[in-house]
Amino acid sequence: MLKPLLNIFKNTSEKDKLLTSYIKSLTGRKPKNLSVYFLALRHSSLSKEKSELITHSNERLEFLGDSILGAVIAEYLFKKYPFKDEGFLTEIRSRIVNGETLGRLAKKIGLSKFIEFNSRSRGLASRSSMHGDAMEALLGAIYLDRGFDFCKKFILTRLIDNHYDINVVVSTDANYKSQFITLSQAKNKKGYFKISEEKSVKGYSEFTAIAILDEKEISIGKGSSKKRAEQDAARKAIEILNAHSSANNENFNVNKDINFNSTENNDLGSLSRNEISENVILTSNVDIETNLIENKTKEAILTNEIDLISQEKSFEAEIEDSDSEGSE
Numbered sequence: 001m002l003k004p005l006l007n008i009f010k011n012t013s014e015k016d017k018l019l020t021s022y023i024k025s026l027t028g029r030k031p032k033n034l035s036v037y038f039l040a041l042r043h044s045s046l047s048k049e050k051s052e053l054i055t056h057s058n059e060r061l062e063f064l065g066d067s068i069l070g071a072v073i074a075e076y077l078f079k080k081y082p083f084k085d086e087g088f089l090t091e092i093r094s095r096i097v098n099g100e101t102l103g104r105l106a107k108k109i110g111l112s113k114f115i116e117f118n119s120r121s122r123g124l125a126s127r128s129s130m131h132g133d134a135m136e137a138l139l140g141a142i143y144l145d146r147g148f149d150f151c152k153k154f155i156l157t158r159l160i161d162n163h164y165d166i167n168v169v170v171s172t173d174a175n176y177k178s179q180f181i182t183l184s185q186a187k188n189k190k191g192y193f194k195i196s197e198e199k200s201v202k203g204y205s206e207f208t209a210i211a212i213l214d215e216k217e218i219s220i221g222k223g224s225s226k227k228r229a230e231q232d233a234a235r236k237a238i239e240i241l242n243a244h245s246s247a248n249n250e251n252f253n254v255n256k257d258i259n260f261n262s263t264e265n266n267d268l269g270s271l272s273r274n275e276i277s278e279n280v281i282l283t284s285n286v287d288i289e290t291n292l293i294e295n296k297t298k299e300a301i302l303t304n305e306i307d308l309i310s311q312e313k314s315f316e317a318e319i320e321d322s323d324s325e326g327s328e
Contacts, residue, residue: 016034019031019034022114026109026110026111027154027158033144036061037138039057039058039061039137041111041137043130044059058133058134059137060140061138061140062133062136062137062140065135065139065141068140068143068155069139072156073093076160077089096164099224100132100228101132102131102136104131108163112134115131129223129225175231176234176235177193183238183241190214191237193210193211195208195226195230196208205225206224208221208222208229209226211237213237218233218237219233219234220233221236
């Protein structure tokens with residue numbers, strides 16, 4: 001009876017040491033209240049009852065951290081760009097604090113390794129929203145543990161200065177939905193989105209969106225909200241269309257995700273064929289096949305011409321030999 005209890009305390013102690021060491025290396029200070037950080041890293045999928053979502057998950061801390069991050073970034077941009085209007089400031093702030101960007105940042109700084117979640121929840125570990133939510137909850141925990149001034153300094157010096165290139169953020173348009181619509185209009189086609197499925201398991205929602213071009217399904221995207229699902233579908237659709245368009249030497253100059261200062265493993269990798277809808281029929285495939293046939297035909301004609309020239313030269317050489325023998 002005693003040994004299992006000792007193991008529990010031993011494991012807890014090891015977890016405490018690991019998280020304490022991580023928070024200290026990340027923020028520069030040893031945490032005063034470690035329990036608030038554990039709560040910040042506890043995903044709602046671990047809550048058995050709906051009532052536990054309030055006290056046993058990071059959702060409340062996520063709300064707090066989101067508010068603090070938004071305020072800090074708003075002030076930062078307000079001072080950095082004194083001659084820019086409200087629309088510009090709002091757009092740049094949204095690029096910095098959106099869930100996708102925060103999700104990648106959480107993975108980059110190693111926060112994702114400490115997130116506790118229900119491993120039986122299908123595909124949960126790969127969802128950027130879970131990692132982005134934990135990033136916001138961490139900021140809420142730092143605020144409660146160290147106060148606003150410390151949290152603000154952490155955001156500006158440890159996150160913005162170290163992991164963002166603001167000039168790149170400003171010059172990058174990560175609104176894939178608007179890019180997809182613009183691309184559709186450029187091709188004189190109608191592009192739009194349709195929400196095909198909505199799931200909710202233990203308070204966690206997942207939406208499935210379809211990007212459609214002239215009534216043909218181009219790609220499927222998923223996300224924790226309708227907006228995120230549509231953004232995911234739009235991103236995939238743009239990559240698919242650009243891949244096919246490049247065969248015809250067309251370039252739509254679509255911007256990619258917000259870049260960080262250093263190279264990172266991006267979970268927005270290259271698309272597989274399974275992600276491309278079977279209903280899509282793109283004329284570039286026909287063009288490619290036609291070009292291949294034409295090239296092979298040209299090669300065959302050229303080969304025949306080379307053979308004829310070789311035969312003529314050989315025949316001329318034989319005549320010359322016979323002439324020389326006759327003259328002797």
